[in-house]
Amino acid sequence: MKQHKLLPLSETMHYILLALREPLHGYAVMQKVENLSHGTVVLAAGTLYGAIENLNKHGWIEPVGNSGRRKFYVITTEGKEILSRENERLSHIVSLYEGGEPNENN
Numbered sequence: 001m002k003q004h005k006l007l008p009l010s011e012t013m014h015y016i017l018l019a020l021r022e023p024l025h026g027y028a029v030m031q032k033v034e035n036l037s038h039g040t041v042v043l044a045a046g047t048l049y050g051a052i053e054n055l056n057k058h059g060w061i062e063p064v065g066n067s068g069r070r071k072f073y074v075i076t077t078e079g080k081e082i083l084s085r086e087n088e089r090l091s092h093i094v095s096l097y098e099g100g101e102p103n104e105n106n
Contacts, residue, residue, distance in 0.1 A: 006058060009086050015041055016051050017075055017083050020061050025070035026052065055079070 006013065012033075019032035029052075030043045043051075052073060055061040060079035064072050075083070 004058075004082075006054070007082070007086070008089065009082070011041060012043065012047065012051055013055065014083075014086065016043075016048070016055065017060065017079055020073055020075045020079070023064045023072045023074040025067070025072050027070075029073075 009017070015033040015036055016029060018036060019029050024032060026045070026048055030045075030048055034042050052061065056063070056073070059076055060082055061073045062076050064074045066072060
């Protein structure tokens with residue numbers, strides 16, 4: 001199976017997908033990402049909206065309504081699958097730091 005062009009996910013994409021496990025509008029996503037990352041990732045509006053456009057285009061998030069000018073987005077089933085695959089990939093890498101030896105099953 002061919003690897004998707006957005007994989008592996010960037011740190012920014014990871015945090016946005018994680019934040020959108022609940023419906024949020026753009027500014028709330030920015031705040032949630034900063035909180036999740038303990039302040040190490042601070043998104044500029046342009047970065048956030050470019051990422052949202054990309055994630056939406058690939059079907060990993062979807063709009064779920066709006067309130068005035070605010071558009072709300074949430075992760076899709078496909079987006080959750082992407083996060084799960086990335087979780088497995090990163091868990092494997094972390095296991096190598098912890099002394100795990102690669103084998104045929106990893």
